[in-house]
Amino acid sequence: MSAVVATSLSQRFGSDMALDGVDLAVDAGEHLAVLGENGAGKTTLLRILATAARPTSGTLEIFGLDAMVERRRLRSRIGYVAHAPGLYPALSAAENLAFFCTLQGVDRGRVAEVLDLVGLAELAGRLAANLSRGAQQRLAIGRAVLHDPKLLVLDEPDASLDSGGAELLVRIMRGRTAVIATHDHALANRLCQRTVELRRGRVAGIPTRLRVVH
Amino acid sequence: MTFATIALAVARKDLMSEWRTRELVPALAQFVVLALVIANFGFQFDAHNATAIAPGVLWMALVFAGLVAFGRAFAAEREQSSLEAMLMTPASPGAIFAGKALAAALLLVACEAVLLPALALFFSVPLSFAVLSAVLLATVGMAVLGCLFAAMVARVRARELLLPLLTLPLWIPFIVVGGQAVQAAMGGAGGTSQATGLLVDLDILFVVLTSLTARFVLDD
Numbered sequence: 001m002s003a004v005v006a007t008s009l010s011q012r013f014g015s016d017m018a019l020d021g022v023d024l025a026v027d028a029g030e031h032l033a034v035l036g037e038n039g040a041g042k043t044t045l046l047r048i049l050a051t052a053a054r055p056t057s058g059t060l061e062i063f064g065l066d067a068m069v070e071r072r073r074l075r076s077r078i079g080y081v082a083h084a085p086g087l088y089p090a091l092s093a094a095e096n097l098a099f100f101c102t103l104q105g106v107d108r109g110r111v112a113e114v115l116d117l118v119g120l121a122e123l124a125g126r127l128a129a130n131l132s133r134g135a136q137q138r139l140a141i142g143r144a145v146l147h148d149p150k151l152l153v154l155d156e157p158d159a160s161l162d163s164g165g166a167e168l169l170v171r172i173m174r175g176r177t178a179v180i181a182t183h184d185h186a187l188a189n190r191l192c193q194r195t196v197e198l199r200r201g202r203v204a205g206i207p208t209r210l211r212v213v214h
Numbered sequence: 215m216t217f218a219t220i221a222l223a224v225a226r227k228d229l230m231s232e233w234r235t236r237e238l239v240p241a242l243a244q245f246v247v248l249a250l251v252i253a254n255f256g257f258q259f260d261a262h263n264a265t266a267i268a269p270g271v272l273w274m275a276l277v278f279a280g281l282v283a284f285g286r287a288f289a290a291e292r293e294q295s296s297l298e299a300m301l302m303t304p305a306s307p308g309a310i311f312a313g314k315a316l317a318a319a320l321l322l323v324a325c326e327a328v329l330l331p332a333l334a335l336f337f338s339v340p341l342s343f344a345v346l347s348a349v350l351l352a353t354v355g356m357a358v359l360g361c362l363f364a365a366m367v368a369r370v371r372a373r374e375l376l377l378p379l380l381t382l383p384l385w386i387p388f389i390v391v392g393g394q395a396v397q398a399a400m401g402g403a404g405g406t407s408q409a410t411g412l413l414v415d416l417d418i419l420f421v422v423l424t425s426l427t428a429r430f431v432l433d434d
Contacts, residue, residue: 052298071433076304084295090231102223103303103310105215127234143299 002061003028003151003177004049009058011044011201018044019055020201031173033188034181036198042181043083043155045198049179050080050153062151076104079144079176081154085136089129093120093139096128097146104147111146118142118168133160138168145172152178158187166190217309224300224313225320228287232321238286239321242279243328249275250329254336261338268337269396272329273389276349276356277382279325284360285377287318288368297368301432311361311428318364319357323350344399344406351413352392358424359384365431387416 004026011019019041026032034042047053048060051071060067062074087096097111115121118138120131128136137160144152152173157180158165169180169191182188188195197204232238253271291297291314300310326349334341363380367373395409 050302052302072304072306075302078302080302082295082298086295086299088227088231088296089294090234091227095230099223099227100299100303102215103220103300103305105304147303 001028002026003030003063004179005061006049007059009045009048009055009060011041011048011053012056017201019048021058022198022201022203024196024203026177026179028177029175030194031178031180031192033192033195034179034198035183035185035188035195036181036204039200040198041201042198044201046080046153046155046179046181047082050078050082051075052080052082076147077150079147079149079152081137081140081144081152081157083155083159085128085140087128087136087139087143090127092125092127093131093135094124096139097143100143100146106147114142114146117145117171119164134162134165137161137165141168141172150176152176152180154178154180156181156183158182158184215305217306217312220305220309221313221316224310225316228314228317229320232317238283239324242282242321242325245282246275246279246325246329247332249278250332250336259337264337264339265397265400265402268333268339268400269393269402271337272333272349272396273393275329276322276326276352277385277389279329280322280353280356280360280385281378281381283322283325284318284357284364284381285374287314287361288364289373292368297432307429307432308425311365311432312425314365315357315361315424318361319353322353322357326350326353339400342399344410345396348392348395348399348406348410348413351410351417352388355388355413355417355420356385358420362424362428362431365428384420388413391416 002025004024006022006024009019009022022045034045036042048055051067051074054068063077065074067074091099094111094115097114098108101108101110115124118141120135120138120142123131123135128139131139141157157169166187173191180191250271257267259267301307330341330349333339360381363377367376370376391409391412394404395406395413398404398406398409
């Protein structure tokens with residue numbers, strides 16, 4: 001069963017075509033890597049899949065729901081790590097997560113669990129502004145899984161992560177459907193069963209099946 | 215996860231951030247005091263015309279302080295890409311907006327706590343409950359309108375220019391009616407009760423209008 005079905009997704013910014021008729025299907029539990037050079041349209045595609053942006057044309061179904069209509073309902077099932085961490089610098093790591101617990105309607109007891117999951121338990125009280133870039137990225141990843149989403153949309157989540165970052169991504173993606181944009185082919189190979197490559201807003205060639213991950 | 219819970223959480227987060235960074239309120243307080251100092255030197259006033267000049271100076275200082283306070287409310291969120299993270303939750307955009315407007319209004323009230331005593335000191339005008347209530351009532355309506363337009367222009371490059379262009383025309387009723395209420399309360403012509411009643415009406419009108427439109431402004 002497909003968790004994500006995108007049909008003819010296009011996104012135009014003025015005269016620039018960022019996405020041009022992208023068709024994509026991701027099975028439930030599958031991990032898909034989106035590869036491509038800078039400006040290929042990866043971030044635009046992921047923003048649409050995460051319901052953070054609306055496409056100019058095309059349709060998108062997530063878990064059988066029309067993503068253009070049921071955006072708010074779907075957002076409780078989607079965890080999104082954007083390009084920028086989007087944290088509150090004057091709040092501590094724990095306070096950042098606690099704030100998003102309220103917005104997600106999740107019990108605050110989840111904060112400690114998630115900080116432990118992303119390896120920031122010891123930095124819980126440190127202001128986000130004083131965290132290293134890698135720790136900020138871990139916190140952003142933690143925020144994305146705070147509400148235990150069924151679908152993860154990760155835009156270059158490995159950016160700034162240290163050598164343990166790949167292990168963290170394996171942990172959070174386990175048991176979930178995931179779409180991940182990355183430049184790192186080795187990471188894509190390790191985390192995902194399938195890759196698609198974007199070139200100038202179009203899917204290039206035939207999606208590659210890498211291996212079956214159990 | 216009620217509307218009020220979300221709004222209060224957002225307001226608390228903004229106030230806590232301001233308390234820790236002290237980015238806005240100290241600068242705004244200095245700004246309003248400087249505005250009063252300049253007006254004090256610029257206007258030739260005496261005991262007879264102080265009550266006519268002081269309300270105008272008060273609203274000028276308040277309007278410009280408000281533009282800065284409300285402009286920062288959403289610009290900071292956009293700059294640190296945190297607004298999108300908030301909107302990616304199932305929380306109602308209307309509740310998020312209400313929380314932002316509440317925090318911005320409270321920050322402006324903090325500035326008013328400096329502005330009003332300074333006005334009384336520089337212009338030797340009386341401060342009364344009627345003055346205070348007129349200023350606070352106008353703050354409510356100005357906050358919701360200011361925050362709505364601040365949210366609208368936050369993603370635009372020329373937001374510092376656009377925000378006053380959009381906001382000031384709609385703030386004029388508050389300035390006119392609030393000015394009348396303050397002038398009457400300071401001993402000038404007119405009655406305060408009618409102007410205060412009109413401020414309440416304007417607040418209700420704009421709170422309802424902005425709460426209906428906020429979700430379309432925030433949600434792409």
